[in-house]
Amino acid sequence: MFGFLIGLQVQAQNKMYAGVAKAKITNDTSLVMVNGRMSEGVKEDIYARVLTLFDGVQRLIFITYDLNCLDVGTAVLRHRLKTELGIDQKYVIPLATHNHSAPIQINRNNFKYGKWLGDTMFDLVRKAIADEQEGVTLKFGSGMGYFLMSVGNAPVDYEIQLLAVMKDEKPLALLFNHGTHPMQAAYNKVEAGHPGYAMDEIEARFPGVQAMYSDAAGGNQFVDRSAEYRNEMMAAMKISLDSLENLMEKRARKTGMELAEAVVDIYRDNLNYNVTGPLSSSMEVLSLPLAPPISKAEAIKLSKDFPPDVGFVEYPHDHRGTNWVRMLLRYYEQKIPFPTQTTDMVCTDDTYLIHKEDQQFLKRYDYSLNKHYPCVYNEVIVAQIGPMPIVAMQGEICAPIGARIKDRFRREMPLMLFGYMGEHNLYIPTRELVRLNAYQAQTLQIQYASPVGWAPEVEDEMVEGVIKLVEKKIEE
DSSP states (O other): OHHHHHHHHHHTTSOOEEEEEEEEOOOSSOOBBTTSSBOOSBSSOOEEEEEEEEOSSOEEEEEEESSSOOTHHHHHHHHHHHHHHOOOGGGEEEEEOOOSSSBOTTSGGGHHHHHHHHHHHHHHHHHHHHTOEESEEEEEEEEEOOOOEEOSSOOOOOEEEEEEEEETTEEEEEEEEEOSOOOOSOSSSBOOHHHHHHHHHHHHHSTTOEEEEEEOSOTTEESOOOHHHHHHHHHHHHHOHHHHHHHHHHHHHHHHHHHHHHHHHHHHHOOOEEOOOOEEEEEEEOOOBBOOOOOHHHHHHHHTTSOTTOOSOOTTOTTGGGHHHHHHHHHHHHTOOOOSBGGGEEEOTTOOEEETTOHHHHHHTGGGOOSSSOBOTTEEEEEEETTEEEEEESSEEOHHHHHHHHHHHTTTSOOEEEOOBSSOOOEEOOHHHHHHTOHHHHHHHHTTOOSSOBOTTHHHHHHHHHHHHHHHHHHO
16 A cells, blocks of 8 residues: 555646547437437437546547447547547546436437437547646545345445545536436426436536546446335326426435535545656457357247237337347357347447348348447456556446455546446346346347357356456556
């Protein structure tokens, strides 16, 4: 620890530049939202925000957005940054707030909007770089937000982490996280949920600051799933849709205020680390284990529960959740090898996991495969700001996975951790969620049409894989 503190003092002497930019990304036409409904108007605008850090040699870019995931915009953004600005994808950390009340880019009707998102965020990056200010310091701290609950027989990870970018002793940007699904404020309107209200409150309290929120590892965590709240929602729905939305907004605003208060407390009392220093980053793909397939006889039995001619359907079709059964039967009939690792497959823009040897389906869906940046699981970026590692993991990481990674390094150094990085929001479940066959474990099949599910050891391999990447980064 003593050596780490000495490192902090040395790193703090390095000169750092930072730039910020923000733009509205609210859709102007009705689109399919993450919750499966068509958007009907706007309750609150949604935004994308950019923070650039430059140490004179390397530039690290954080992009947050009030979306569930960037999806098709990811490849557009990465390609333009590389070809036009020479910025490699490992130095770009795109992060979602996990918003369910915004367009979902896995529906083909939303692809145009998704590609516009990629272009819009590229323009924001360019603007932030042009507006970079010299002489900033970076401080890190953490606290707790005790308003979460978990599912899957798991302890709750309450931690909120905050990276403060300071200029002349005032905050220029406050980048913070919390591991949870958002509390939404509307049933069928576009809005940003409780993280949006939290960012609004922080920006009101610190004029000139850019507040930036991202989900951490919270795939199995929620703000409020109590029977009491569900009963309140059902009672309000019986009265009117307006009554339901009034209740939702009230809860979302309350939660947003709680989150904002916690962030302000960290800023005032717990920014214990000055992490200003050289920037570096790496990006690797972890290959995660899959389970063996169920038998063909079992699949045929399951297929009797849906029409024989339904075909492969996209979100939010009623039979989307049975695509995996048809895919499984296709593997058996055409003798396609069953995948054993996630890297055996690539993911289309409308979220089909296709085996690399399945050339027929790859050609069928090649409109959705980006030749420069195909989607594969599971991408992990490990960056470093001075002495502090930053971990950004692709997908909806369940909380015990993130907690185990943070706990491995907690006594040695601070470590900031994010989920929901990059393209698509595939759940990465715990061993217990796999055992329970909970929704977080099923999503691999019911949303991505994988013919097989997760192996129980997916949790351990994800944790151990990320820890090795962090250790490798620290040793460089």
